Amino acid sequence: MPEEKIITAEKLAEEFKEHSVAEFFKKNRQMLGLYGKVRTLTTIVHEYVTNSLDACEEARILPEIEVKIEELGEEYYVVTAKDNGPGLTHDTVGKALGQLLAGTKFHRLMQMRGQQGIGASGCTMLSQMTTGKPVKVITGTGRGKPFACEVTIDPKKNQAKVENLQELDKPFRGLMVQARFKDVIYRESSTGPLEYLRRTAIANPHAQVTFISPKGEKTTFNRTANYIPKLPVAQKPHPSGATVDDIITMGKASVARKVSSFLKSDFERVGDTAIEKIQKQVKFDLNKDPKQLSWDEAEQVVTAIKQVDFIAPSTEGLRPIGEERIKKSLESIVEPEFVFTLTRPPKVYAGGYPFEVEIGIAYGGKAGAGDNGTEEPEPKKGEEENATQKVMNGENQAKVEIMRFANRAPLLFDAGNCAITEAVHTVDWKRYGIRDLENIPLTIFINFVSVHVPYTGAGKQAITDEEEIMEELRLALMQCARQTAHYINTKRHEIENKMKRDMFYKYIPEIAGALNNITKADKKMMIDKLEYLVLTKLKLEKPDIEKEKDFEKKRQQLERIKKFKAELMGGDA
Amino acid sequence: MSKKSRKTDKGLETPKEIASRIHVMAEGIVGQIKKGQNPHFVTKQRGKGNVEFEEDKGIIELGDKETTRSFLNIAHTKKFLQTMLVTSQLYNYLSHDKTASIREIYYELKHTVGNTSENTFEDQSESDSCIVDLEHAVETIREKLNVHANPKGTLYGDITLVDKVHNNDKFNCLKLGRGGWSVMSRMEPNEIEIKDCDAKYALVIETSAMYERLIEEDFAKKHKAILVGTGGQAARGTRRLIFRLSHEQKLPIYTFTDGDPYGWYIYSVIKQGSMALAAHSNYMAVPDAKYIGMTIEDVKDYGLENVTEKMKPGDIKRAKEMMDYDWFKNKPWQDELKTAIDKKIRIEQQALANKSLEFVATEYLPKKIKNKEFLP
Numbered sequence: 025m026p027e028e029k030i031i032t033a034e035k036l037a038e039e040f041k042e043h044s045v046a047e048f049f050k051k052n053r054q055m056l057g058l059y060g061k062v063r064t065l066t067t068i069v070h071e072y073v074t075n076s077l078d079a080c081e082e083a084r085i086l087p088e089i090e091v092k093i094e095e096l097g098e099e100y101y102v103v104t105a106k107d108n109g110p111g112l113t114h115d116t117v118g119k120a121l122g123q124l125l126a127g128t129k130f131h132r133l134m135q136m137r138g139q140q141g142i143g144a145s146g147c148t149m150l151s152q153m154t155t156g157k158p159v160k161v162i163t164g165t166g167r168g169k170p171f172a173c174e175v176t177i178d179p180k181k182n183q184a185k186v187e188n189l190q191e192l193d194k195p196f197r198g199l200m201v202q203a204r205f206k207d208v209i210y211r212e213s214s215t216g217p218l219e220y221l222r223r224t225a226i227a228n229p230h231a232q233v234t235f236i237s238p239k240g241e242k243t244t245f246n247r248t249a250n251y252i253p254k255l256p257v258a259q260k261p262h263p264s265g266a267t268v269d270d271i272i273t274m275g276k277a278s279v280a281r282k283v284s285s286f287l288k289s290d291f292e293r294v295g296d297t298a299i300e301k302i303q304k305q306v307k308f309d310l311n312k313d314p315k316q317l318s319w320d321e322a323e324q325v326v327t328a329i330k331q332v333d334f335i336a337p338s339t340e341g342l343r344p345i346g347e348e349r350i351k352k353s354l355e356s357i358v359e360p361e362f363v364f365t366l367t368r369p370p371k372v373y374a375g376g377y378p379f380e381v382e383i384g385i386a387y388g389g390k391a392g393a394g395d396n397g398t399e400e401p402e403p404k405k406g407e408e409e410n411a412t413q414k415v416m417n418g419e420n421q422a423k424v425e426i427m428r429f430a431n432r433a434p435l436l437f438d439a440g441n442c443a444i445t446e447a448v449h450t451v452d453w454k455r456y457g458i459r460d461l462e463n464i465p466l467t468i469f470i471n472f473v474s475v476h477v478p479y480t481g482a483g484k485q486a487i488t489d490e491e492e493i494m495e496e497l498r499l500a501l502m503q504c505a506r507q508t509a510h511y512i513n514t515k516r517h518e519i520e521n522k523m524k525r526d527m528f529y530k531y532i533p534e535i536a537g538a539l540n541n542i543t544k545a546d547k548k549m550m551i552d553k554l555e556y557l558v559l560t561k562l563k564l565e566k567p568d569i570e571k572e573k574d575f576e577k578k579r580q581q582l583e584r585i586k587k588f589k590a591e592l593m594g595g596d597a
Numbered sequence: 598m599s600k601k602s603r604k605t606d607k608g609l610e611t612p613k614e615i616a617s618r619i620h621v622m623a624e625g626i627v628g629q630i631k632k633g634q635n636p637h638f639v640t641k642q643r644g645k646g647n648v649e650f651e652e653d654k655g656i657i658e659l660g661d662k663e664t665t666r667s668f669l670n671i672a673h674t675k676k677f678l679q680t681m682l683v684t685s686q687l688y689n690y691l692s693h694d695k696t697a698s699i700r701e702i703y704y705e706l707k708h709t710v711g712n713t714s715e716n717t718f719e720d721q722s723e724s725d726s727c728i729v730d731l732e733h734a735v736e737t738i739r740e741k742l743n744v745h746a747n748p749k750g751t752l753y754g755d756i757t758l759v760d761k762v763h764n765n766d767k768f769n770c771l772k773l774g775r776g777g778w779s780v781m782s783r784m785e786p787n788e789i790e791i792k793d794c795d796a797k798y799a800l801v802i803e804t805s806a807m808y809e810r811l812i813e814e815d816f817a818k819k820h821k822a823i824l825v826g827t828g829g830q831a832a833r834g835t836r837r838l839i840f841r842l843s844h845e846q847k848l849p850i851y852t853f854t855d856g857d858p859y860g861w862y863i864y865s866v867i868k869q870g871s872m873a874l875a876a877h878s879n880y881m882a883v884p885d886a887k888y889i890g891m892t893i894e895d896v897k898d899y900g901l902e903n904v905t906e907k908m909k910p911g912d913i914k915r916a917k918e919m920m921d922y923d924w925f926k927n928k929p930w931q932d933e934l935k936t937a938i939d940k941k942i943r944i945e946q947q948a949l950a951n952k953s954l955e956f957v958a959t960e961y962l963p964k965k966i967k968n969k970e971f972l973p
Contacts, residue, residue, distance in 0.1 A: 524671060527671070527674065528669070528674060530710050530711045530713055530715070531668075531674060531677075531678040531710065533711065534678055534682065534710060534717070535636075535668070535677070535678055535681045537685075538681035538682050538684065538685035539623055539630075539681060539685070541685040541688065542619060542620055542684065542685055543620065543623045543627050545627040545630075549631070550627065553630050553631065553633060554630060554636075554668070556633070557630075557633060557635065557668075557669065561635075561669050
């Protein structure tokens with residue numbers, strides 16, 4: 025009986041294990057971003073694309089990513105994601121795509137895109153659960169022969185099964201993954217895969233991103249920056265942000281033999297002076313073994329830390345995109361009339377976490393969201409001039425579009441709970457000449473950069489409204505809004521003057537003709553004189569039809585705005 | 598003959614002289630353009646702000662305020678263009694001895710500007726007002742610019758005219774059939790001469806129906822009257838004719854209109870002149886004209902209570918405005934207007950038919966004229 029009992033227990037345990045991996049998915053769909061049929065498909069695309077971007081950056085390769093979604097049946101799709109990254113080997117392909125929780129992104133204070141969702145292996149699991157089909161892979165490292173294979177997960181062992189491996193003769197470097205999913209829906213909405221990729225492309229100007237929709241429509245977002253972002257570095261935590269639990273957990277893992285050296289080596293900005301100050305506050309000897317710290321002692325340490333003024337945390341772990349790059353990227357992908365971008369200096373929230381806010385405001389042209397956040401139809405050439413006019417008359421249907429990012433990863437969901445959305449809506453836009461923020465062709469780009477993003481929930485789609493973060497977001501927005509207001513005013517004045525000029529101009533030949541009829545005075549002379557008179561009056565340059573069409577004028581406007589910006593920011597912008 | 602005021606002298610220049618004035622004005626503008634100045638011309642300011650009622654003369658006159666129309670003024674520039682087009686066109690008429698109606702000018706000049714969809718003129722009122730601007734700018738009258746309005750108005754009675762620009766046709770207006778003679782829009786003495794006139798007074802009648810009624814009743818012959826039908830508001834030529842009947846023939850002028858704001862204003866224009874043509878009152882307005890009817894008093898006197906019409910809110914508003922006009926500020930008219938406003942009634946000429954068709958010719962008019970029952 026006892027023997028039998030043991031066997032049953034093992035069996036149970038095994039069953040439980042198999043059960044658990046599948047259950048894990050079902051029970052934690054919400055946390056994993058897998059609820060909602062539209063959202064699930066977007067999350068899948070997110071997993072593959074972030075993996076590709078991270079892999080390319082690590083291998084110092086300019087990423088080229090292509091995502092294709094095809095409809096196989098009702099709520100049944102196949103997703104193909106292809107990159108030009110370092111590729112996988114026979115040994116790594118299983119681990120990368122067929123083993124859950126095998127990632128390396130956990131518990132590191134490092135600015136990463138990922139840190140959320142289910143990973144590529146999660147997609148394999150989901151595919152398997154909903155369709156029973158393996159994930160098809162083609163990959164090559166550039167050395168040796170590329171190969172094709174099929175990956176499934178053995179839920180009992182949480183291990184990858186790589187099957188039908190076949191070497192290929194055609195040279196290929198990169199990774200192509202093809203997986204099928206049921207119970208998902210493709211939509212071209214503001215939360216769909218296309219919008220996700222568009223925003224990814226904006227925040228990753230070094231990447232070339234192509235998407236082929238189920239309708240077969242191909243969209244390419246071109247690379248606008250030929251650089252590969254510096255790799256993020258792991259950063260020691262700043263003491264001001266430490267909790268009692270952090271102290272105990274880190275103390276147990278530390279190689280240091282004394283609490284004092286543990287604090288100095290495992291936290292940044294902790295020196296001998298700080299240790300002396302902490303020692304005065306705590307009722308135990310800091311020479312104690314950090315592994316032996318009691319809860320009470322750790323609590324004393326945390327309380328003592330609060331009394332010490334530490335130097336602000338290092339910001340070297342932050343990897344902002346950069347003003348120029350955001351600008352180029354928005355110009356290329358959003359195609360607005362004008363962009364102003366701003367990367368604010370780093371700040372700290374909650375005492376210990378450095379962060380940085382990057383803002384881009386794109387105005388006019390194709391900026392802003394169409395109705396209901398769906399894609400706007402392409403305006404025809406020649407209508408753009410009109411658009412500005414319509415904007416001034418408040419006729420344009422374009423709505424404001426707020427693009428939120430955390431460490432370059434687009435946040436498409438939970439906009440209502442996000443500090444970024446709140447900051448945008450609490451700025452008094454009227455002060456900047458924007459009467460109705462909701463109905464203006466404006467795209468607001470905001471990238472929140474931090475080694476630790478304070479998400480509101482497990483879905484990791486919204487940022488908490490920490491006081492310092494709100495303050496910083498608002499400051500950045502207001503600074504950007506000033507530039508935008510200046511631009512709009514300049515533009516309005518210019519357009520008004522041009523309209524006046526054109527009005528005078530069109531009457532000139534008629535007037536000259538009438539006077540010529542009576543007096544026989546030279547018509548050409550009168551036209552020239554009158555046109556010159558109009559230009560002098562309106563303080564306008566002699567118009568050159570060709571020049572006005574090309575970008576010369578726009579360039580000059582941007583120069584003026586740059587100058588203005590330099591003055592505003594103290595000359596070092 | 599008539600007493601000639603300073604302004605009636607305007608009628609004596611030749612078309613060549615007017616053309617040369619236009620030429621001078623255009624040369625002036627070209628000179629401004631050559632010098633790089635903002636081209637402009639000066640005209641009389643029109644409208645209420647520059648109109649005065651000259652109490653001693655009893656007419657509305659235009660004041661001395663001038664206004665400058667310039668090209669570089671965003672509010673004037675279209676007007677400037679339009680005036681240049683009109684000026685050029687009128688110069689053509691004068692140079693080629695052509696005349697045209699103001700409507701014809703509008704259509705001749707209406708076209709799109711350059712390659713835009715904008716029209717030079719959207720409405721005839723725009724070109725009409727340019728003509729008036731030019732009248733003032735070169736100090737002449739429309740008739741001398743070889744333009745005329747559509748003729749309106751009819752003349753009947755023992756009066757002999759000579760059309761000097763049409764074969765010197767000589768005719769008596771009693772012998773032109775029942776319709777009488779169509780009054781020309783240009784009634785200057787050098788074109789239409791009054792040769793002979795045998796009448797005791799001229800009766801100016803608002804409605805064509807009443808004009809025809811009186812002809813049918815042989816009123817002109819029986820009472821030695823000249824009948825002038827205005828067909829609503831009196832046209833420029835008709836007003837000029839009435840002026841000449843008063844000044845040249847010394848005929849008393851009796852005005853016979855509906856008893857409503859529209860009719861009263863017809864009388865007012867004949868007597869004191871209009872605000873729009875205030876500049877020309879001196880040779881158009883007849884301050885001695887009298888108002889014969891219809892009056893609210895007639896309603897009571899002739900028992901016409903059942904045939905009055907209700908005044909609309911617009912009529913009442915208009916009547917109240919008229920009470921404020923200086924030239925209506927005498928007791929009889931204030932009483933008349935006030936009664937009408939209080940009772941909210943108006944009375945048409947045709948209401949007299951309620952008594953009988955011939956009543957107006959046999960009783961109403963003769964009795965009023967005999968007893969001098971007029972409003973001033």
